[in-house]
Amino acid sequence: MKPLVRVNDFVVKFANVNGSGSASANRLFAQSIIRMGVPATPRNIFPSNIQGLPTWYEVRVSEAGYLGARGGTDLMVAMNPQTWDKDVAGIVPGGYLFYDSTRPLPAAKFRDDITVLGLPLTAICNAEYTDPRQRQLFKNILYVGALSAILDIDPVVIEQLVAEQFKAKEKLIAPNVHAFRLGRAHAEKSLPCPIGLTVRRADKVGERIFLEGNSAAALGAVYGGATACAWYPITPSTSLAEAYQRWCARFRTDPETKEKRYAIVQAEDELASIGMVIGAGWNGARAFTATSGPGISLMQEFLGLAYFAEIPAVIFDVQRAGPSTGMPTRTQQCDVLSCAYASHGDTKHVLLFPEDPRECFELGATAFDLADRLQTPVFVLLDLDIGMNERLVAPLAWDDTRRMDRGKVMTAEMLESGRDFGRYLDVDGDGIPWRTWPGTHPTRGAYFTRGTSRDRYARYTEEGDAYRDNMERLLKKFATARTLVPAPIRRDAPGGSRLGVIYYGSTAPAMDEALDLLAAEGIALDALRVRAFPFHADVKRFVQEHERVFVVEQNRDAQLRSLLVVEEEIDPARLVRVLHYDGTPITADAIVGEIAAHARVTPLRRAQSHGSQPQGV
Amino acid sequence: MTYLPKPKLHHPDLPKNELGLTRRDYEGAISTLCAGCGHDAISAAIVHACYNLSLPPHRIAKLSGIGCSSKTPTYFLGAAHGFNSVHGRMPSVLTGAHLANRDLIYLGVSGDGDSASIGLGQFAHALRRGVNMTYIVENNGVYGLTKGQFSATADRGALNKRGAANGDEAIDMVGLALQLGATFVARSFSGDKAQLVPLIEAALTHAGAAFIDCISPCVTFNNHAGSTKSFDYVREHNEAVNFLDVISGRETITLEQEPGTVELVTQHDGSVLRLRKVAGDYDPTDRTSAIDFLARHHQAGEIVTGLLYVDPDPTSLHGHLGTATKPLNAFDDAVLIPGSAALAKINASLR
Numbered sequence: 001m002k003p004l005v006r007v008n009d010f011v012v013k014f015a016n017v018n019g020s021g022s023a024s025a026n027r028l029f030a031q032s033i034i035r036m037g038v039p040a041t042p043r044n045i046f047p048s049n050i051q052g053l054p055t056w057y058e059v060r061v062s063e064a065g066y067l068g069a070r071g072g073t074d075l076m077v078a079m080n081p082q083t084w085d086k087d088v089a090g091i092v093p094g095g096y097l098f099y100d101s102t103r104p105l106p107a108a109k110f111r112d113d114i115t116v117l118g119l120p121l122t123a124i125c126n127a128e129y130t131d132p133r134q135r136q137l138f139k140n141i142l143y144v145g146a147l148s149a150i151l152d153i154d155p156v157v158i159e160q161l162v163a164e165q166f167k168a169k170e171k172l173i174a175p176n177v178h179a180f181r182l183g184r185a186h187a188e189k190s191l192p193c194p195i196g197l198t199v200r201r202a203d204k205v206g207e208r209i210f211l212e213g214n215s216a217a218a219l220g221a222v223y224g225g226a227t228a229c230a231w232y233p234i235t236p237s238t239s240l241a242e243a244y245q246r247w248c249a250r251f252r253t254d255p256e257t258k259e260k261r262y263a264i265v266q267a268e269d270e271l272a273s274i275g276m277v278i279g280a281g282w283n284g285a286r287a288f289t290a291t292s293g294p295g296i297s298l299m300q301e302f303l304g305l306a307y308f309a310e311i312p313a314v315i316f317d318v319q320r321a322g323p324s325t326g327m328p329t330r331t332q333q334c335d336v337l338s339c340a341y342a343s344h345g346d347t348k349h350v351l352l353f354p355e356d357p358r359e360c361f362e363l364g365a366t367a368f369d370l371a372d373r374l375q376t377p378v379f380v381l382l383d384l385d386i387g388m389n390e391r392l393v394a395p396l397a398w399d400d401t402r403r404m405d406r407g408k409v410m411t412a413e414m415l416e417s418g419r420d421f422g423r424y425l426d427v428d429g430d431g432i433p434w435r436t437w438p439g440t441h442p443t444r445g446a447y448f449t450r451g452t453s454r455d456r457y458a459r460y461t462e463e464g465d466a467y468r469d470n471m472e473r474l475l476k477k478f479a480t481a482r483t484l485v486p487a488p489i490r491r492d493a494p495g496g497s498r499l500g501v502i503y504y505g506s507t508a509p510a511m512d513e514a515l516d517l518l519a520a521e522g523i524a525l526d527a528l529r530v531r532a533f534p535f536h537a538d539v540k541r542f543v544q545e546h547e548r549v550f551v552v553e554q555n556r557d558a559q560l561r562s563l564l565v566v567e568e569e570i571d572p573a574r575l576v577r578v579l580h581y582d583g584t585p586i587t588a589d590a591i592v593g594e595i596a597a598h599a600r601v602t603p604l605r606r607a608q609s610h611g612s613q614p615q616g617v
Numbered sequence: 618m619t620y621l622p623k624p625k626l627h628h629p630d631l632p633k634n635e636l637g638l639t640r641r642d643y644e645g646a647i648s649t650l651c652a653g654c655g656h657d658a659i660s661a662a663i664v665h666a667c668y669n670l671s672l673p674p675h676r677i678a679k680l681s682g683i684g685c686s687s688k689t690p691t692y693f694l695g696a697a698h699g700f701n702s703v704h705g706r707m708p709s710v711l712t713g714a715h716l717a718n719r720d721l722i723y724l725g726v727s728g729d730g731d732s733a734s735i736g737l738g739q740f741a742h743a744l745r746r747g748v749n750m751t752y753i754v755e756n757n758g759v760y761g762l763t764k765g766q767f768s769a770t771a772d773r774g775a776l777n778k779r780g781a782a783n784g785d786e787a788i789d790m791v792g793l794a795l796q797l798g799a800t801f802v803a804r805s806f807s808g809d810k811a812q813l814v815p816l817i818e819a820a821l822t823h824a825g826a827a828f829i830d831c832i833s834p835c836v837t838f839n840n841h842a843g844s845t846k847s848f849d850y851v852r853e854h855n856e857a858v859n860f861l862d863v864i865s866g867r868e869t870i871t872l873e874q875e876p877g878t879v880e881l882v883t884q885h886d887g888s889v890l891r892l893r894k895v896a897g898d899y900d901p902t903d904r905t906s907a908i909d910f911l912a913r914h915h916q917a918g919e920i921v922t923g924l925l926y927v928d929p930d931p932t933s934l935h936g937h938l939g940t941a942t943k944p945l946n947a948f949d950d951a952v953l954i955p956g957s958a959a960l961a962k963i964n965a966s967l968r
């Protein structure tokens with residue numbers, strides 16, 4: 001088997017033990033490649049555990065700029081004996097295995113179609129360090145040094161990154177650089193350096209930044225004007241609330257008095273978190289919670305109240321595979337339906353689907369405007385893949401002329417001027433009534449908030465007509481929402497196609513790559529990335545313009561497809577499921593495999609790269 | 618059933634408070650509760666207390682859960698915003714509202730089912746956080762609105778209307794509130810307006826988590842012989858430890874009682890609580906002995922009422938959080954949004 005030869009296009013996977021301090025070393029590795037101008041996309045794969053169980057860190061290096069997961073490992077850095085067999089089996093034929101060769105392993109533990117690179121890391125560390133913690137931590141830096149030699153990564157870049165990382169703790173720079181150089185020197189001495197996989201300087205990163213979705217969403221909340229956050233810890237959303245705390249400490253602390261222009265409460269459970277968010281929203285503050293599927297389940301009753309009582313609220317749901325005792329550290333898009341129809345009674349909610357950390361920021365901020373404008377809960381559906389992984393994205397941007405849209409809030413002056421106030425009165429014809437904040441005016445604008453059983457002036461009534469009147473207005477408001485939510489993004493194949501594909505959220509980078517791969521196979525597709533529910537009018541139009549539309553999702557039950565069928569009354573036969581739901585991020589290969597198989601069994605014309613007529617495959 | 622507005626015919630001779638408002642200005646819609654329900658007396662006491670304190674009605678936010686008791690906020694303070702939330706979850710909604718605007722006065726109204734059964738967790742956590750509020754549980758030992766099932770405050774051995782005995786131990790909300798760190802704890806009886814009104818006044822002026830357990834007989838489902846929450850039973854077993862007057866900073870304080878029987882507690886806002894002691898050894902500023910006193914008297918089958926505990930200088934949630942003194946809902950874009958320059962710096966640090 002010929003060893004792989006690839007420049008700037010391969011996958012390195014680190015197998016580590018949770019809690020061994022490998023995370024920062026692995027991050028250093030990924031960052032060094034980005035600093036060399038080559039796009040690299042890391043993904044954490046970790047168990048629900050604090051110490052001892054296996055974790056993996058996968059880095060996809062792709063000069064072509066594909067940021068989705070690829071599947072298969074070209075170079076395995078096997079630092080965890082527990083998972084050895086599986087890790088070795090996961091290497092593609094012709095790939096490479098780097099391991100700690102301190103303890104000899106029988107030949108049967110290896111494969112003969114891969115290149116094995118052993119370095120006695122433990123022995124080197126034991127000879128160099130006496131303190132057990134140092135032995136462990138520096139072993140991680142040591143292997144980064146060795147990898148830099150093996151893959152031909154510029155050592156200056158890594159040393160620079162180390163210096164930046166420990167800027168605040170300067171004492172630590174020298175020992176880390178020392179360990180790095182030690183590993184590099186040992187590799188250069190006893191291994192064939194470089195191997196067939198190499199990193200070569202390029203200029204494919206540009207202005208892009210490297211950022212995690214949860215942190216970006218939290219920053220979006222700050223820019224969206226959120227002042228209150230109530231949350232209950234749950235993976236993979238915890239780091240969102242924690243990031244909000246950090247951003248607020250930086251941007252929302254009164255420089256003189258040190259007073260906080262924000263309030264964060266770690267609630268006793270998710271019922272209390274959403275209750276607090278609703279209380280704050282009712283009282284005129286922008287408020288949010290961060291949670292995951294199990295939390296959404298607990299919030300159901302309150303979400304219905306917020307829908308009917310028309311109270312703004314923002315919910316960041318960082319989705320994970322269900323149920324509560326399911327796979328909390330694995331990614332899925334499995335809460336689409338439970339959020340869209342959260343609660344009892346006739347309810348529907350606004351959902352936003354960011355594709356990456358940049359959109360987590362943008363849609364995160366926009367969610368607060370939508371919630372205020374529409375006076376309703378707005379869900380931002382992240383998932384673990386974008387929430388808890390850093391990703392290369394275009395720089396964040398902000399228009400300084402933008403102002404918070406607080407929606408229809410009647411002020412004391414408006415009330416004083418004698419304007420008619422009916423809390424549930426549709427004066428503007430868009431289904432959105434005016435509201436007042438508590439405490440506004442001594443004699444006007446007060447009302448009693450309850451779910452339903454009231455008339456347009458919030459007066460108690462159990463009359464059926466008043467109930468129906470209100471329910472119809474809520475539908476009208478939902479129709480208004482369609483025109484306000486972010487529009488889908490459409491990308492047609494050159495010359496167009498009779499086949500379409502709809503996708504959303506974290507599927508985007510894998511889809512980008514899949515579209516290229518399919519085109520190379522002669523299968524051209526028009527693509528539509530849906531960014532919100534209720535669906536913008538363009539979504540139905542897109543489906544109508546295509547013979548068949550694939551709907552790519554990371555869940556078992558094709559949840560977005562169900563929404564399309566139910567809400568847009570689209571013939572289900574036109575919507576073909578393409579599903580991935582094993583808890584790993586979706587790959588281009590998986591998408592290509594399913595779409596190509598379907599396209600092959602369905603007789604369709606070959607795509608042409610030009611021509612004025614819409615083309616199929 | 619449709620809303621019944623109360624006729625707003627003001628009697629010209631009605632007395633006015635410092636704001637020039639009459640008692641009628643503190644009332645709400647006509648009650649739809651059963652005639653004689655204890656809850657209506659509590660609503661009247663709230664009206665009275667707010668009037669006496671000359672509170673601007675619209676600066677009060679009234680929040681409740683679900684139950685007959687939780688319906689009552691429609692029946693008082695018609696000029697205030699109200700929020701009938703979900704069963705047992707008023708405390709979280711109130712907490713969130715309070716985060717948004719610390720300048721309003723928060724009044725939470727709940728029932729024993731609402732706060733001791735389904736909402737026990739939220740009740741506990743709102744108190745331990747020290748939310749600055751007045752939290753009144755209108756305690757009748759049953760679920761009124763679902764027609765008379767025992768609630769978690771029903772005493773063991775108490776009989777329901779059909780004669781069946783309650784087998785479960787009762788949750789003592791006052792004992793819980795003391796343990797959870799509430800800085801104002803009182804118990805009263807809807808049938809004792811003279812005791813209740815000043816307690817509500819004191820709670821409203823208290824700058825921390827104030828809790829009042831108000832026994833409030835359900836005339837329809839829990840006012841029979843064998844009930845321990847009936848008017849007769851509570852009257853017979855009521856052991857008041859003190860009687861309270863709330864004196865605003867401006868009034869002069871006269872001590873006409875014998876020395877040793879009157880205690881003055883000055884609250885943070887300058888108001889003075891004048892306590893006429895009945896139980897001579899009772900010290901309402903000592904949390905531990907209050908817990909002990911209550912436990913002993915509970916054993917003896919007595920219902921201890923009065924101001925049971927007060928910390929005259931309480932801390933509260935916003936204090937713990939270090940929140941700005943200006944309400945969070947009053948900040949504008951200039952303060953809240955860091956802008957593009959800050960974002961450029963963030964971008965630079967992420968390369």
Ligand SMILES: Cc1ncc(C[n+]2csc(CCOP(=O)(O)OP(=O)(O)O)c2C)c(N)n1
Binds near residue numbers: 683762
């Ligand atoms: C989630 C939920 N479960 C059950 C109910 C039905 N329910 C309405 S009021 C009530 C009990 C109220 O009891 P309490 O708080 O003591 O008020 P009371 O009517 O006695 O004043 C119940 C169980 C509900 N509204 N919501």
Ligand code: SF4
Binds near residue numbers: 656685686834837838
């Ligand atoms: S059922 Fe009981 S609690 Fe409810 S209104 Fe009637 S008397 Fe009051």
Ligand SMILES: [Mg+2]
Binds near residue numbers: 755
């Ligand atoms: Mg009750």
